[in-house]
Amino acid sequence: MDRVDAVVIGGGMAGLVAAWQFSRAGLKPVLLESRGYTGGLVAGSTIAGVRYDIGAEGWAVRVPDTEKLAGELGLTVEYPRSAPSWVWFDDGPFAMPVRAILGIPADLWAPDVVAALGPEVLSRAAQLDAAPLPEQLPSDLGSLVELRMGAEVLRRLVAPIAGGIHAADPHLLATEVVSPGLTAAVRSTGGLAAAVSLIKGDGPVTSPVASVAGGMYLMAQTLTDQIEQAGGRILTRTGASSLAHPAGSGRGDDWVVRAAATHRAADPSLPPEPDGQPVEFSTPRVVVACSAVTARPLLSQVIDTSGPELVAGAPIAHVNLALQAPELDSGPRGNGMLVAAGSRGVAAKALTHLSAKWPSLTASCPDGLHLLRVSYGRSGQAAQDLSVDQALSDASALTGVPLSADQLVASQIIHWTGALAPTTPATRAWVQGLHAQVAEQPGLGLTGAWTSGSGIAALVPHARQTAARLV
Ligand SMILES: Cc1cc2nc3c(=O)[nH]c(=O)nc-3n(C[C@H](O)[C@H](O)[C@H](O)COP(=O)(O)OP(=O)(O)OC[C@H]3O[C@@H](n4cnc5c(N)ncnc54)[C@H](O)[C@@H]3O)c2cc1C
Structure with a gap:
C-alpha cells in the first residue's frame, strides 16, 4: 500500500483545482482519473488545424475566483466579442435582451x-x-x-x-x-x-462570461502540468472503486482508497469502469471530486447517501463545422443563437459562432475559415441521429447564410450525453445534507460542479476551499 499526502478522486476541473491547491501547500497529491485525459468536461481538440474547446468554453464572471486562478496559473483571460446573441423562433429571430x-x-x-x-x-x-x-x-x-x-x-x-x-x-x-x-x-x-x-447594476453592460485566451482546455492542461512539476502524481485511466473510513481501515487515522485500471463503459459518454488489478493508497486526506453518478456509491461506504433519484442530464451532442465561408465574416447572428423548443424548421437547439465569439480563435483561423458549433439534445428528449448534412442545413437556416457541403473543410461530432444533470431543488437539499455529513469526517472533502453550484465559476472557489480546509 502506497502512503501519500492526499488522494483526489476525479480529474475534471474540480479535482485538478483541489490537487493544485494541495501542491501549493507543499503536499504531493495523487490524482485518480478514470478517463485517459484530465479536464473532464473541459477538453480541447483540433479541427482544420485549429485547436479549440469541445467542452466548456469559459466561466461566468459573477465571482472573481476563476479569473484570479487564471492569473495565478500564468494564463491570459479573454472576453467574447461584444455582440448580442440571438433567439430563434420559427416566426422570426430576435436579439437577446442585453x-x-x-x-x-x-x-x-x-x-x-x-x-x-x-x-x-x-x-x-x-x-x-x-x-x-x-x-x-x-x-x-x-x-x-x-x-x-x-x-x-x-x-x-x-x-x-x-x-x-x-x-x-x-x-x-x-x-x-x-x-x-x-x-x-x-x-x-x-x-x-x-x-x-x-x-x-447601472454601469455599462459587460460580458457575463470569460475564458482563457487560446481555449479553456489550457487551464486544465496548465493545472495538470503544475501539479506534476510540484511532485504530484496524476494517474489517468485509473478509477477509484472504494473508500474506507479511518476507523475501519486499520491504518490509524488514514483513509484507504482502492483504485484500478479502467476500461471504457459500453456508452463512451459515461465514466469508464475500474476493472484492472487493484492498487491501494492510504492517506490522511481524500477529496471526492468525481461526477455524482460515481461519487454516490463511493461516499455511501462512509456516509448516508440515500436521497432523491438524480435527474438525468440531456443527451447533449455537438456537430462542429469548419467552413470556408467568407459570407460569415460579418457574424450575422452575433456570437450565436439559442433555438426555442418546438421549432419545426430547425432540429438544432443552439448554434455558436465560435470563431467570431473568441478573439484568440478568430486570430487562429485563416482568412474566410469559420468554426460553428451546432448543438443538439434537449432535456427529456431521446438522443437524436446526428449528421453533418443536418447541421449544415440548420446552420444555414440559423445564420441566414446558405452553407453547402463543398464549403466544409472538416467536421467533428462530439457527444456529452448526461454531462449536465440539472440541480433540482430536491438535489440541492440532498447535496447540502451530504456536505454536512462530510464536514464531520476528518480528512474528507467533497467537491465538483454537482456539489458546489453551477459551472466552473462555482466549482473553482469551492474546490480550492475544500482542499485548503484539509491541509
Ligand atoms: C458541452 C459543455 C459545455 C459547457 N460549457 C460551460 C461553460 O461555458 N461554462 C461553465 O461554467 N460550465 C460549462 N459546462 C459545465 C462545466 O464543464 C462543468 O460544470 C465542469 O467542467 C465540471 O467539472 P467537474 O470537475 O465537477 O466534473 P467533470 O468534468 O465531470 O469531472 C469529473 C471527473 O471524474 C472522473 N471520474 C468519475 N468517476 C471516477 C472514479 N471512480 N475515479 C476516478 N475518476 C473518476 C471523470 O472521468 C471526470 O473526468 C459545460 C459542460 C459541457 C458538457
Missing part, C-alpha cells in the same frame, strides 16, 4: 425587450411583477418567472435562454443554483425585474 439574467429582463420596457415580446405581453408582465410578494417564493426558476412575469416571458425568453445554457427545463432548475442571490434580491426589492436590475 440587461438580463438568464433571459429575465432588468427593464421590461427596454427596446430590445419590447422587440422580443411586444407591449401586450409586457403590460401583463409589469402588472404581475408589481403584485405583492407571496410569503414563500417558488424555489425553481420556471415557477418564479411564471409567477412574477407570466408564461409568455418564460416561453419566449427564459425557457430558450436559461434552458439553453443549462440544458434543462427552467422548472427543473433551482434558482439559487443557477442565479445565486436572485431570490434574496427579489425579497429586498419586491420585484423580479428590480432584482435583476439590482444584481446587474
Whole structure:
C-alpha cells in the first residue's frame, strides 16, 4: 500500500483545482482519473488545424475566483466579442435582451425587450411583477418567472435562454443554483425585474462570461502540468472503486482508497469502469471530486447517501463545422443563437459562432475559415441521429447564410450525453445534507460542479476551499 499526502478522486476541473491547491501547500497529491485525459468536461481538440474547446468554453464572471486562478496559473483571460446573441423562433429571430439574467429582463420596457415580446405581453408582465410578494417564493426558476412575469416571458425568453445554457427545463432548475442571490434580491426589492436590475447594476453592460485566451482546455492542461512539476502524481485511466473510513481501515487515522485500471463503459459518454488489478493508497486526506453518478456509491461506504433519484442530464451532442465561408465574416447572428423548443424548421437547439465569439480563435483561423458549433439534445428528449448534412442545413437556416457541403473543410461530432444533470431543488437539499455529513469526517472533502453550484465559476472557489480546509 502506497502512503501519500492526499488522494483526489476525479480529474475534471474540480479535482485538478483541489490537487493544485494541495501542491501549493507543499503536499504531493495523487490524482485518480478514470478517463485517459484530465479536464473532464473541459477538453480541447483540433479541427482544420485549429485547436479549440469541445467542452466548456469559459466561466461566468459573477465571482472573481476563476479569473484570479487564471492569473495565478500564468494564463491570459479573454472576453467574447461584444455582440448580442440571438433567439430563434420559427416566426422570426430576435436579439437577446442585453440587461438580463438568464433571459429575465432588468427593464421590461427596454427596446430590445419590447422587440422580443411586444407591449401586450409586457403590460401583463409589469402588472404581475408589481403584485405583492407571496410569503414563500417558488424555489425553481420556471415557477418564479411564471409567477412574477407570466408564461409568455418564460416561453419566449427564459425557457430558450436559461434552458439553453443549462440544458434543462427552467422548472427543473433551482434558482439559487443557477442565479445565486436572485431570490434574496427579489425579497429586498419586491420585484423580479428590480432584482435583476439590482444584481446587474447601472454601469455599462459587460460580458457575463470569460475564458482563457487560446481555449479553456489550457487551464486544465496548465493545472495538470503544475501539479506534476510540484511532485504530484496524476494517474489517468485509473478509477477509484472504494473508500474506507479511518476507523475501519486499520491504518490509524488514514483513509484507504482502492483504485484500478479502467476500461471504457459500453456508452463512451459515461465514466469508464475500474476493472484492472487493484492498487491501494492510504492517506490522511481524500477529496471526492468525481461526477455524482460515481461519487454516490463511493461516499455511501462512509456516509448516508440515500436521497432523491438524480435527474438525468440531456443527451447533449455537438456537430462542429469548419467552413470556408467568407459570407460569415460579418457574424450575422452575433456570437450565436439559442433555438426555442418546438421549432419545426430547425432540429438544432443552439448554434455558436465560435470563431467570431473568441478573439484568440478568430486570430487562429485563416482568412474566410469559420468554426460553428451546432448543438443538439434537449432535456427529456431521446438522443437524436446526428449528421453533418443536418447541421449544415440548420446552420444555414440559423445564420441566414446558405452553407453547402463543398464549403466544409472538416467536421467533428462530439457527444456529452448526461454531462449536465440539472440541480433540482430536491438535489440541492440532498447535496447540502451530504456536505454536512462530510464536514464531520476528518480528512474528507467533497467537491465538483454537482456539489458546489453551477459551472466552473462555482466549482473553482469551492474546490480550492475544500482542499485548503484539509491541509
Ligand atoms: C458541452 C459543455 C459545455 C459547457 N460549457 C460551460 C461553460 O461555458 N461554462 C461553465 O461554467 N460550465 C460549462 N459546462 C459545465 C462545466 O464543464 C462543468 O460544470 C465542469 O467542467 C465540471 O467539472 P467537474 O470537475 O465537477 O466534473 P467533470 O468534468 O465531470 O469531472 C469529473 C471527473 O471524474 C472522473 N471520474 C468519475 N468517476 C471516477 C472514479 N471512480 N475515479 C476516478 N475518476 C473518476 C471523470 O472521468 C471526470 O473526468 C459545460 C459542460 C459541457 C458538457
